[in-house]
Amino acid sequence: MAKDNLPRVVVIGSGWVGLYSLSVVSPRLTSAYTPLLASAACSLFPFSCAEESIRAKGRRCNLIKANAIEIDFCSNQILCEPAFDDHDSNASDQQFRVAYDRLIICPGCQTNDFGIPGVVEHAMFMKHVSDAMALRKKLLDQFERASLPCTTREDACDMLHIAIVGGGPTGVEITAELSDLARRELKDLYPDVAPSMRITIYDVAPHILGAYDQKLYEYATEQMLQRGIEIVTNAVIERVDRTNLYIKGQNPVPYGILLWVAGNRSIPLVDKLDVKKPEHGLIRILTDDSLRVKKASTDVHGHSDVYPDVFALGDAADIEGRSLPTTAEVAVQKAKYIVRRLNRGATATENFAYADKRLVTYIGSHDGIIEGSGLDEASRGQRAWLDWRSGSFTWTRTWRNWVGLICAYVLNALFGRDFMRL
Ligand SMILES: Cc1cc2nc3c(=O)[nH]c(=O)nc-3n(C[C@H](O)[C@H](O)[C@H](O)COP(=O)(O)OP(=O)(O)OC[C@H]3O[C@@H](n4cnc5c(N)ncnc54)[C@H](O)[C@@H]3O)c2cc1C
Known part of the structure; x- marks a missing residue:
């Protein structure tokens, strides 16, 4: 117990759950x-609208800027290491322990x-x-490089190939978002080189958007192909170097920007934890219906x-x-459940119940698809886009960001996106 006799609740991770x-x-x-990162990278609104500070006026939160390295479930302690870019080399000398009475583990995953x-x-x-931010900067750099008098047309095409x-x-x-940006702002800002920009999606599966019904992913594929986006499926990538992608059975593919969004893998803390985990697939911590962590072996x-x-x-x-x-x-939904549960105390018996939400994906040009709403006209097109775009406002958690988003949309409508300023 802490000095003031309140239980010490410690949270590992400051993502969607930690907030x-x-x-x-x-x-x-x-x-x-x-969900707002792609739009921010393409200057739909300032980067500050796509994140929330953990420390904030009026929010009682003791932030410890560190990585959790190990958890000792017997002594109720977490071994931590400070997380500062300029101290990485001797961070292990500065390890410390944080005690907890209740612990919430939510460190997310890393890109696979x-x-x-x-x-x-x-x-x-x-x-x-x-x-x-890095994507926006790279995009700007590639367009400026492609616009240099010494750049040949062929080199410009490679520089502006986004894989x-x-x-x-x-x-x-x-x-x-990138194709919207290209058709609007980039076309005006870089009239000479913008036509050389190409976007290609590569996937190892036989089709994209595997979580959707066949009619919906076929619709999305067809619409994107019509807008000039290339889609390469069954693509087994064997290696990558600074300028080329090497795909099994194909010639090297030159690229200017390579964006890797190919799924999740577990972080080292989760790999090391001695708790119950699934036998196959992504390594995750298994819990019961009340989200309590399961022990590795039966007692x-x-x-x-x-x-x-x-x-x-x-x-x-x-x-x-x-x-x-x-x-x-x-x-x-799980975070809200945990807060309710902890506030009500140890007697809480209600289990977590997930309220299934529809999966909405934006596919560009004010068009989108909605899974789980049947295959009628309402599950695709402009309505899906409106559903998705209005979602931007529901993701934000503070008035400051909400007002920031509204202002950005109004300014964009009046003056266009502010792409040139980072
Ligand atoms: C580009 C993108 C778009 C997405 N769009 C959608 C969408 O439209 N709809 C939707 O429902 N989902 C979407 N998702 C998925 C969603 O972001 C994740 O499901 C969600 O972030 C999971 O929350 P989390 O708190 O578990 O993990 P994260 O949000 O990943 O947060 C984990 C936090 O833990 C920290 N951490 C990591 N290791 C440690 C450690 N050892 N010690 C302490 N802290 C640690 C990390 O730095 C991070 O701050 C999207 C994901 C991405 C990447």
């Missing part, structure tokens, strides 16, 4: 609204590079606001098979026997 809680161990000072050589070194990712690896909703939405003395005061949620966790998707929607 809902009291004290946080996280290497980041902000929590990203990931599948161990393909060159991906970590040369690809860009899209997980944090810093990634969205997106991963044809899930994230890859498709980034493609959609022969008939003791509880869960840690009663340790909860896990977000992308890093799943309820045993359920297989819920790794989405912000699931993370937010």
